Amino acid sequence: MSDDGQHGITLIAFVGSVFSPYYAWARQRGRMNPDNHCALNVALYSKGKGRWAMTERGHRHSARSAQAFIIGPSQLAWDGDCLTIDINEVCVPLPRRIRGRIKLWPQQLCAFSTRLDAFGRHRWGPLAPASRIEVELSSPDLKWQGHAYLDSNEGDEPIDQGFHTWDWSRARMRDGSTLVFYDMQAPHTQDRVLSLRFTPKGKVETIDTPPVQRLPKTGWRIDRRMRSEQPVQVQEQLEDTPFYQRALLQFDHAGEPLLAFHETLSVPRLVSPVVQAMLPWRMPRRA
Template identity: 70%
Template sequence: MSEDARHGLTLIAFVGSVFSPYYAWARRRGRADPQDHCALNVALYSPGAGRWCMTERGRRHAQRSANEFVIGPSRLHWDGECLHIDIDERGAPLPRRVQGRIRLWPQQLQRYSQPLEASGRHRWGPIAPSAHIEVDLRSPGLQWQGHAYLDSNEGDEPIEEAFERWDWSRARLADGSTVVHYDMQWPRQGTQPERLLSLRFDAQGAVEPIPTPPARDLPRTGWQLARRMRSDAAVQVQRQLEDTPFYQRALLSLPMGGRTVPWFHETLSVPRLVHPVVQGMLPFRMPRRS
């Protein structure tokens, strides 16, 4: 995720997309190959130029190596110092194009990886908690540079096998450090109703746990999705970026250390994601090229 005072951009490169209805249907048939369900999700939040793209590509349209990931006409490439992302995508159902180049320079690289549940089958960790980004888009015509964050999620089983929901939030503090709260819940398992990760990544690359603030309920979204934020003080929703039946993304603000700090916040409801009605709706936003 990158953001400055006016612009925001989220990119997610998927191998075996957890949101893919096609991947879910393939698993039910017993023929699920993650490489056959790749996608580059592009969400652009700029005044008058919002875009959202997520076309799934089959195996013949996706190639991977240690330094490169090609997904149809788009490409991610790591040259040892900079991550280059060439984007050529179209939205759905509105076929608005996103085309251009992004370059991301990590302030430091992390080898941190944290199991999210007891079995260790789902893992998360920042690759670059703090980075510099340059955005140069031809369509729509936008250029800016600013701060960015890069992380990784991976799993060895479908997401619905492990989670009920999660709330995830991140902020960059005045001293250059990054704070993350990962608030996970799986009440269906009964043995561990929730798991909390509260971590600070400093500008030199050190990682330390921090006290977890209490949970504060946020206003429900337009789709009546419940969400919460870990905070010692009152939280305000500054901008709703995404509002779907199963997922929301928002920019929040809360007072910390005598100043107002912006937070990037996400909520995922897995039961809503896997509901048959939602699965039937997803292809209208996520077309597939086999």
């Protein structure tokens, strides 16, 4: 998010895209090569310049090493100090281009990682909970600086085998700490919640889990919730899809008013045949 609060961006680099219908169909045929299903998802949030792109690339168009990850005409590179993302993507169904460079400087690298399920088949950990970001795009014409968050997810099985629904949020606190709630739910099971504070010095603190605050359903009628002692307000709806939503929320924690990036994923919606048939219209593939 930009320092002035007027712009935002979300980037997700996928190896074996969990949202890919092509990967799901390949697994049904017994062809489980995650490197054949790579993608860079780019979502821009800016008045009049908002854009979204996610084109899947086959193994002929992608390559990765310890320092770089090439996904078609886009790539990510790490030099030990800065993560540089060169973007050259095309949106669908309206063919508008997203082109430019993003630079991210971690303020503190974090070695924390934790399992998300009982068997440890799905794992998550912030690599740099607090970072500085510089956005310089030529298409659309955007330049800004702000604060950012960088994390990593990995799994040894398809997402629908480990999850049902989750609500996730991250917020930047006044002292530079990052507050994260990872709230996972499934029918007939106890909720699993990670309530964590990542300090500017790299310390990971477990905090008390606040009670559930119900949020209004999305336009696609997705149930969602947030952890907070006080009622939560939706400041801006960023994404609203049949299986996923992303929003900016206003809430209080320990007496401090905060702004959170919040997302909800409904796995049953994601894997439904109707949604799987719809996804190629938003996620084309280049084999």
